[in-house]
Amino acid sequence: MADTIAKETITEVGAMKRSHYAMIINGERVEGSAGQVFDTYNPAKGEKLATVAKANEEDAEKAVQAARNAFDYGKWRKYPVGKRARVLNNIAAIMRARFKELVEIEVLNSGKSVGAAQVQINQSIEDFEFYAGAIVGHRGDVNNMPYGFFNYTHKEPVGVCAQIIPWNYPMMMAAWKIAPAIAAGCSVVVKPASLTPITAIILNEICHEAGVPEGVVNTVPGSGEVVGDYLVQHKDVNKVAFTGSTPTGRDIMEKASGTLKRLTLELGGKSPSIVFEDADLEAAVAGSIFGIFFNTGQSCEARSRLFVHEAIYDEFMEQFVARTKKLKLGDPFDKGTHVGSIISRDQLETIHSYVQSAIDDGATVLTGGKEMKIEGFENGHWYEPTIITDVTPDMKAVREEIFGPVVVVEKFTDEKEVVKRANDTEYGLGSAIWTTNQARATRVAHQIQAGIVMVNSPFSAFPGTPFGGYKQSGFGRELSVETLDLYMEDKSVLAYYGNKPLNPFGV
Numbered sequence: 001m002a003d004t005i006a007k008e009t010i011t012e013v014g015a016m017k018r019s020h021y022a023m024i025i026n027g028e029r030v031e032g033s034a035g036q037v038f039d040t041y042n043p044a045k046g047e048k049l050a051t052v053a054k055a056n057e058e059d060a061e062k063a064v065q066a067a068r069n070a071f072d073y074g075k076w077r078k079y080p081v082g083k084r085a086r087v088l089n090n091i092a093a094i095m096r097a098r099f100k101e102l103v104e105i106e107v108l109n110s111g112k113s114v115g116a117a118q119v120q121i122n123q124s125i126e127d128f129e130f131y132a133g134a135i136v137g138h139r140g141d142v143n144n145m146p147y148g149f150f151n152y153t154h155k156e157p158v159g160v161c162a163q164i165i166p167w168n169y170p171m172m173m174a175a176w177k178i179a180p181a182i183a184a185g186c187s188v189v190v191k192p193a194s195l196t197p198i199t200a201i202i203l204n205e206i207c208h209e210a211g212v213p214e215g216v217v218n219t220v221p222g223s224g225e226v227v228g229d230y231l232v233q234h235k236d237v238n239k240v241a242f243t244g245s246t247p248t249g250r251d252i253m254e255k256a257s258g259t260l261k262r263l264t265l266e267l268g269g270k271s272p273s274i275v276f277e278d279a280d281l282e283a284a285v286a287g288s289i290f291g292i293f294f295n296t297g298q299s300c301e302a303r304s305r306l307f308v309h310e311a312i313y314d315e316f317m318e319q320f321v322a323r324t325k326k327l328k329l330g331d332p333f334d335k336g337t338h339v340g341s342i343i344s345r346d347q348l349e350t351i352h353s354y355v356q357s358a359i360d361d362g363a364t365v366l367t368g369g370k371e372m373k374i375e376g377f378e379n380g381h382w383y384e385p386t387i388i389t390d391v392t393p394d395m396k397a398v399r400e401e402i403f404g405p406v407v408v409v410e411k412f413t414d415e416k417e418v419v420k421r422a423n424d425t426e427y428g429l430g431s432a433i434w435t436t437n438q439a440r441a442t443r444v445a446h447q448i449q450a451g452i453v454m455v456n457s458p459f460s461a462f463p464g465t466p467f468g469g470y471k472q473s474g475f476g477r478e479l480s481v482e483t484l485d486l487y488m489e490d491k492s493v494l495a496y497y498g499n500k501p502l503n504p505f506g507v
């Protein structure tokens with residue numbers, strides 16, 4: 001069977017819109033060894049978009065061996081760092097030249113609005129540019145030593161990395177992972193989310209067109225429970241970088257322990273946003289709307305728990321609800337669309353079950369709370385932007401990650417109390433503070449148990465800013481200079497150059 005499988009060496013990407021996408025192993029487009037394929041969809045329309053080669057364990061094995069071979073015997077990690085940087089910049093340049101097509105494919109496969117996709121593809125490009133620059137300046141240390149001794153730390157790539165990607169930011173999460181890994185000199189095997197495999201495959205092809213040697217980046221679409229699980233336990237994989245749900249993260253951590261892999265886990269969230277009485281109301285309302293409804297709420301750092309000071313509660317809520325009602329849902333390619341579709345029917349049902357649980361628990365839905373039917377998109381998965389109040393801290397909708405366009409709002413009276421309530425969550429990824437009092441902003445920022453604090457800002461991440469969680473939101477940081485160290489080992493080289501031979505035993 002294996003001999004009859006079509007293979008094609010990738011020299012250029014070619015058309016991005018296709019009816020079928022192959023997997024990528026060792027610089028070649030290949031079909032699955034068992035000849036299997038799966039369908040991928042446009043969730044905005046609930047329509048089949050293309051077929052994708054489906055990897056199994058045998059394909060995952062081939063991908064790991066290709067990556068291993070490229071790492072152990074290939075030239076990539078031995079390139080002068082400036083040459084690796086040049087290739088990363090080439091990747092960015094190709095992405096920029098084909099920006100519109102990349103945005104189109106991302107919108108088609110994820111159902112997100114064109115505006116959201118533009119921002120995310122642009123950031124993906126900037127990630128490669130950022131790491132092209134960062135790696136050039138990334139260096140080890142020379143340490144103070146007793147006379148005669150010399151010690152330096154040599155930074156070496158960690159090896160073969162499995163990179164497991166979620167469906168909410170299909171291209172951006174792939175870029176967050178591939179860019180620092182290959183900048184550091186690692187080889188990678190990418191496992192895209194089954195719901196959104198296309199842009200990761202295309203990014204891998206772009207890497208080859210840009211000059212990344214064969215085997216350095218490989219992409220194996222297939223089931224997380226089969227392909228993901230295989231990679232996580234593989235003895236020749238040195239590191240796993242995962243973004244996704246906390247339960248899957250726990251499972252990966254347990255399974256990776258058998259081979260003591262390095263891990264970066266970027267998991268779920270239930271991020272608080274605190275609007276103080278001295279906040280700029282205009283900024284706080286607009287930022288709170290964006291903070292939850294951007295990317296249809298399918299965001300790990302979505303600010304899904306909103307705390308509003310009692311003195312401004314009524315005024316804030318009036319505007320918050322009225323302006324949320326103005327959000328436009330519909331054709332994701334329409335520039336006026338603010339909020340796209342939900343990724344799948346299953347996810348929509350999960351979201352609605354949380355809203356229903358809040359209602360059953362006695363909460364009030366101020367707006368939204370149900371599925372939407374949109375003309376021309378009747379078979380797609382659409383959910384109204386939803387604001388819920390009259391909640392208590394023990395409610396399921398308040399404690400658990402919903403991962404949809406749903407925010408719960410609570411009133412508070414003082415700073416100490418709200419910090420405690422904001423921290424009353426098992427998660428610790430994002431958080432936001434809205435205040436014009438600089439001293440308060442700093443004081444509260446330092447007390448919040450979360451990896452990211454946004455002060456008067458709706459935005460959580462730019463290339464260069466560390467992104468990652470506390471508590472059950474995982475560990476490790478992506479998107480920043482620190483990330484490079486998570487793809488590298490610090491080797492300590494200790495040498496003696498003294499005049500007298502050392503003879504510690506005195507024999």
Ligand code: NAP
Binds near residue numbers: 223251
């Ligand atoms: P998930 O299970 O965590 O999936 C994320 C990625 O991990 C996918 O590529 C998935 O592959 C893979 N995977 C699944 N099981 C695996 C395993 N046992 N070993 C290795 N890899 C595995 O998330 P999901 O099921 O798509 O979504 C469930 C919930 O997770 C959402 O409702 C949301 O709350 C949360 N979520 C969070 C984020 C985030 O950014 N923090 C992102 C996505 C989802 P398949 O696609 O083939 O299953």
Ligand code: MG
Binds near residue numbers: 248
């Ligand atoms: Mg899952």
